[in-house]
Amino acid sequence: MRAQFVLSEIGVGLRRNLTMTFAVIVSVAISLALLGGALLAREQVNSMKGFWYDKVQVSIYLCNKNDAETDPQCAKGAVTGQQKREIKADLEKLKVVDTVFYESSDDAYKHYKEQFKDSPLASSLTPDQMQESYRVKLKDPTKYDVIQTAFGGRAGIQEVQDQRSLLENLFNLLNGMNLAALFIMALMLVVALLLIVNTVRVSAFSRRRETGIMRLVGSSSFYIQMPFILEAAIAGLLGAGMACLLLFSGKYFLVDNWLADRIPLIQFIGWDSVVKVLPLILAVGVLMPAVAAFIALRKYLKV
Numbered sequence: 001m002r003a004q005f006v007l008s009e010i011g012v013g014l015r016r017n018l019t020m021t022f023a024v025i026v027s028v029a030i031s032l033a034l035l036g037g038a039l040l041a042r043e044q045v046n047s048m049k050g051f052w053y054d055k056v057q058v059s060i061y062l063c064n065k066n067d068a069e070t071d072p073q074c075a076k077g078a079v080t081g082q083q084k085r086e087i088k089a090d091l092e093k094l095k096v097v098d099t100v101f102y103e104s105s106d107d108a109y110k111h112y113k114e115q116f117k118d119s120p121l122a123s124s125l126t127p128d129q130m131q132e133s134y135r136v137k138l139k140d141p142t143k144y145d146v147i148q149t150a151f152g153g154r155a156g157i158q159e160v161q162d163q164r165s166l167l168e169n170l171f172n173l174l175n176g177m178n179l180a181a182l183f184i185m186a187l188m189l190v191v192a193l194l195l196i197v198n199t200v201r202v203s204a205f206s207r208r209r210e211t212g213i214m215r216l217v218g219s220s221s222f223y224i225q226m227p228f229i230l231e232a233a234i235a236g237l238l239g240a241g242m243a244c245l246l247l248f249s250g251k252y253f254l255v256d257n258w259l260a261d262r263i264p265l266i267q268f269i270g271w272d273s274v275v276k277v278l279p280l281i282l283a284v285g286v287l288m289p290a291v292a293a294f295i296a297l298r299k300y301l302k303v
Contacts, residue, residue, distance in 0.1 A: 020199040028239025031188030033246040038181045060134040079156035096143040101135040200296040232293035240285020
């Protein structure tokens with residue numbers, strides 16, 4: 001009988017504040033979808049770091065005749081055959097080095113023509129203008145400083161370039177976007193909490209006669225507050241369900257059927273990552289409104 005009464009009170013409360021309840025559901029859905037998206041984005045960035053950092057190389061560009069005339073780093077002249085042999089031998093001695101690959105100026109010219117065939121500069125370049133280089137794969141990509149210290153400024157070497165630094169700009173951009181999503185999510189959560197408090201306040205005011213009667217017949221505080229708390233929890237659960245649906249839709253339509261076709265170089269996170277986030281979304285969706293309603297009732301419903 002008591003359970004039936006509580007359920008009937010919940011139905012009455014939801015119907016009386018239908019527009020505000022809908023606003024709560026939408027705001028909770030958007031904020032939790034942003035939370036889930038931010039968590040998945042962070043996991044995607046970490047996955048990309050692990051994938052790309054394992055493939056990046058340190059490039060040691062050697063001085064050619066053109067560099068010897070124009071670049072202060074090559075003031076000692078173009079690299080000699082002896083210097084190239086010494087550089088390769090010293091690279092192979094380092095424990096942090098996994099493999100060393102030599103790229104000649106002809107190979108560099110061929111690769112440039114393949115990658116930038118539509119560039120207007122491609123037709124004006126000649127093989128002798130391209131730089132020879134050593135491409136070094138490290139056992140630990142974070143040990144770039146060892147190569148820089150050993151070979152930076154050495155005769156015959158124009159530049160030691162860490163490809164990891166090029167990726168850092170991309171990852172910093174992605175992390176910045178992730179922080180922006182978290183900031184927007186926090187604002188939406190504040191909006192949702194304010195809506196929940198106002199909904200509880202209006203609901204408590206509209207049912208002040210019923211709650212007064214319940215006090216007179218000796219109902220406990222918990223029994224009187226329960227319908228209001230459950231109303232907020234149900235609204236939050238519906239919002240969390242919508243957030244889960246948004247995450248599933250984003251994964252299926254945006255990632256799997258759009259981004260994956262256009263950016264094949266990126267290995268996107270799988271459905272298992274999405275599924276792992278859902279329990280957290282549902283838990284926050286239920287507990288956050290329930291706790292907010294309980295706190296609001298202590299002020300607006302004196303029992």
